[in-house]
Amino acid sequence: MRAYRGRFAPTPSGPLHFGSLIAALASYLDARHQQGQWLLRIEDIDPPRCPAGAAATIQRQLEAFGLHWDGPVLWQHDRNAAYQQALERLAALGLAYPCSCSRKQWRDHSIYPGWCRDGPREPDSPLAWRLRTDLGPTPVSWQDRLFGHQQFTPTAMGDVVLKRKDGLWAYQLAVVVDDADQGISDIVRGADLLDNTPWQRQLQHALDLPTPRYLHLPLILADNGQKLSKQxxxxxxxxxxxxxxxxxxxxxxxxxxxxxxSLASEPVHTQLDWAIAHWSPRSLQATAERREPRHNGF
Structure with a gap:
């Protein structure tokens, strides 16, 4: 067994909200309950979505809740060379290809049809890079710690973008490379990312990287039924x-x-001490969504 290393990896597109707290807290408790490390990664690979000061606000919010991370923060904006090396390896294996297609061109299809797999249709146009899902292991299956056995057919999901036409890195490649480089053993995150896992498992296999364990959490909905989000x-x-x-x-x-x-009025460190000692993922109810607990004020 690898030593436990977990992480929280927010996108600094704005401050954290209650839904973010659920993911941060669960990943923190899971790590601390197993005497593991808990790392912080700022996923700022999309600068237009990341206003100045948002990352600092996130760190202050985590500290206010007593969620102190181990070691230095990893910033994705510093990771260009690592992502490029991974993309070049995938391309050399024939698992990544340049694509000139726009979403408008394939809007009548439910998924990207793979038109550029044998070469870009418009080689002089800006090119993205996509993962060939038809050459990786399929179906992809794993055991989620909450939702149990999961199985997806990546070809039914389409060839996901790894690098955008504007030169920015896409989430799927960056998260896989970073998790491997940080030695992440366990990923605790929202159920909205459950269907991202097949692409990530394919990338881990192609790049000969370790596969973490996964625990996907129910999404918290507001009173109006919408997912809690910055948007x-x-x-x-x-x-x-x-x-x-x-x-x-x-x-x-x-x-x-x-x-x-009675714990609600106690300092955050007292609440966390109790929560770390009593943390039980088995107590989680395996529902994809649930309402935010009722409250007064906030």
Whole structure:
């Protein structure tokens, strides 16, 4: 067994919200309960989506909730050489190819039809790079720690983009390379990323990288049924420990950890000590979505 190394990897497109807290807290507790390390990675590979100061706000929010990470922060904007090396290896293996197609051109298809697999249709146009899903292992299966046996056919999902036409790196390649380089053994994240895992497993196989264990968490919905997200204007988490206390307790409730009601008024470090000692992923209910616990004020 590899030593436990977990991570939280937010995109700094805005401050964290309650849904972000669920992912951060669960990954933190899972690591600390197993005496493992918990790392922070800032996934800022898309600068137009990352306003100045957002990453600093995220770090202050995590610290307010007592979620202190191990070691230095890893910034994806520093990782261009590692991603390029991985892409070149995939291309040499015939598993990545340049693509000139625009989404408008294949909008009548449910997935990208693979038109450029044998060479770009418009070689003088800007080119993206895609993963050939038809040459990797299929179906892709694994055992999720909450949702159990998972099986997907990547060819039914299409050839995912690895590098965009504007030269920016895409999430799927970057996350796989970073998880391997950081020695991540366990990934705890939202169920909205469950169907990203087949592409990532294919990339791990192609690049001969270790495969982490996965625990996908139910998504938290607002009262109106929408996923809590920055796009849906979910309220930002506070940046002070006193304001974090009741929200931390609510997050433990949302994670089915049944914290004592009296814990809600305790300092964040007291709540975390209790939560680390009592952390039980088996208590999580395997539902893809659930409502945010009712609250007063925030």
């Amino acid at each position: 849906n204007l979910a309220p930002a988490l506070p940046e002070t420990p006193d304001a974090a206390r009741p929200l931390l307790h609510r997050a433990l409730v949302a994670l089915d950890q049944a914290p004592p009601a």
